[in-house]
Amino acid sequence: MPVDEILKELGAIKNRALRSIAMVRGIKGLESARVRYLGKKGQLTSLMRVVGGLPPDARPLAGQTANSVKGAILQAIAEKETELKAAEQESRIVEERVDITMPGADYQIGRKHPLTLVTEEILRVFCSMGFGVAEGPDIESDYNNFEALNIPKHHPARDLHDTFYVSKDVVLRTHTSPVQIRTMLATPPPVAVVCPGRVYRCDADATHSPMFHQVEGLMVDKAISFSDLKGILEVFVHEMFGPDTPFRFRPHYFPFTEPSCELDILFHGEGEPNGEGVWLEVLGAGMVHPAVFENVGYDPQKVSGFAFGLGVERLAMIKYGISDIRLFFENDLRFLQQF
Numbered sequence: 001m002p003v004d005e006i007l008k009e010l011g012a013i014k015n016r017a018l019r020s021i022a023m024v025r026g027i028k029g030l031e032s033a034r035v036r037y038l039g040k041k042g043q044l045t046s047l048m049r050v051v052g053g054l055p056p057d058a059r060p061l062a063g064q065t066a067n068s069v070k071g072a073i074l075q076a077i078a079e080k081e082t083e084l085k086a087a088e089q090e091s092r093i094v095e096e097r098v099d100i101t102m103p104g105a106d107y108q109i110g111r112k113h114p115l116t117l118v119t120e121e122i123l124r125v126f127c128s129m130g131f132g133v134a135e136g137p138d139i140e141s142d143y144n145n146f147e148a149l150n151i152p153k154h155h156p157a158r159d160l161h162d163t164f165y166v167s168k169d170v171v172l173r174t175h176t177s178p179v180q181i182r183t184m185l186a187t188p189p190p191v192a193v194v195c196p197g198r199v200y201r202c203d204a205d206a207t208h209s210p211m212f213h214q215v216e217g218l219m220v221d222k223a224i225s226f227s228d229l230k231g232i233l234e235v236f237v238h239e240m241f242g243p244d245t246p247f248r249f250r251p252h253y254f255p256f257t258e259p260s261c262e263l264d265i266l267f268h269g270e271g272e273p274n275g276e277g278v279w280l281e282v283l284g285a286g287m288v289h290p291a292v293f294e295n296v297g298y299d300p301q302k303v304s305g306f307a308f309g310l311g312v313e314r315l316a317m318i319k320y321g322i323s324d325i326r327l328f329f330e331n332d333l334r335f336l337q338q339f
């Protein structure tokens with residue numbers, strides 16, 4: 001190949017190479033351009049082999065030209081590479097940009113259920129007067145739930161409790177009163193306990209839920225009288241509903257207490273007719289029946305005591321002015337977040 005043709009071809013390779021490098025749009029394209037011109041079988045490499053075979057007098061000019069073409073291509077590749085990397089970084093910065101003005105991910109802080117709050121408040125008041133806390137199982141024997149509490153089979157008082165029977169002699173407890181029995185069977189007198197827990201009755205409407213909560217109270221010692229019951233419940237009412245809340249005892253009947261009563265408080269609140277307040281029933285109570293003492297091996301000649309039982313939902317409804325018991329169990333956050 002004559003030298004002038006080689007020089008012409010070197011010029012053409014340089015032009016083609018620089019043009020295609022300029023047009024490249026990514027690192028891959030740049031690499032294939034490099035291979036096309038400078039690779040082992042690349043256009044410039046092949047021509048340089050030809051230059052190597054030229055006679056000595058023709059070689060220097062062609063060699064120098066070929067080297068400067070190579071240098072120009074290498075420089076173009078290096079510049080392009082810098083440009084591509086800068087562009088890539090720029091687009092990553094845009095892509096991965098974090099908008100720090102965006103609102104943060106919200107998270108909700110949990111809180112205690114209103115029934116938990118009221119239960120804790122009830123326990124706090126009684127524990128401050130020296131009561132301990134006792135618990136029993138939700139699934140209870142018919143004996144503890146009824147019989148030992150002086151409610152024999154076929155006794156009309158069983159109609160008060162529409163009972164869920166697990167089997168003939170096992171029930172979902174209809175009240176927390178069986179915890180009285182368990183406590184007295186396990187401990188000799190004196191006892192003073194409050195017993196919170198779930199209870200079950202086959203009943204459902206705006207004011208009745210098939211599962212609800214009670215707190216039972218029991219105090220037994222030598223010479224406990226009805227005035228002890230009154231004094232303790234007076235403290236409870238005034239702690240729970242305010243120091244000036246009027247209350248009254250009304251005679252009532254429970255098989256496991258004699259005498260028995262219900263306690264009402266005078267309540268001022270929404271929906272109350274003429275500003276005089278309404279009497280609301282808050283709990284049942286009484287002096288422990290001698291038959292109950294006999295059933296647990298306590299001597300009714302030597303000890304006496306009182307018991308009471310209250311509904312937590314009922315208390316919470318009065319305290320917070322809630323008219324539908326089902327709100328407690330629907331877990332609607334708009335309701336729960338108010339407490």
Ligand code: DAH
Pocket residue numbers: 174175176177216217254256257283284285286306307308309310
């Ligand atoms: N166990 C009764 C009920 O569920 C409430 C009750 C009344 C409990 C009088 C007592 C009590 O301990 O003395 O309706």
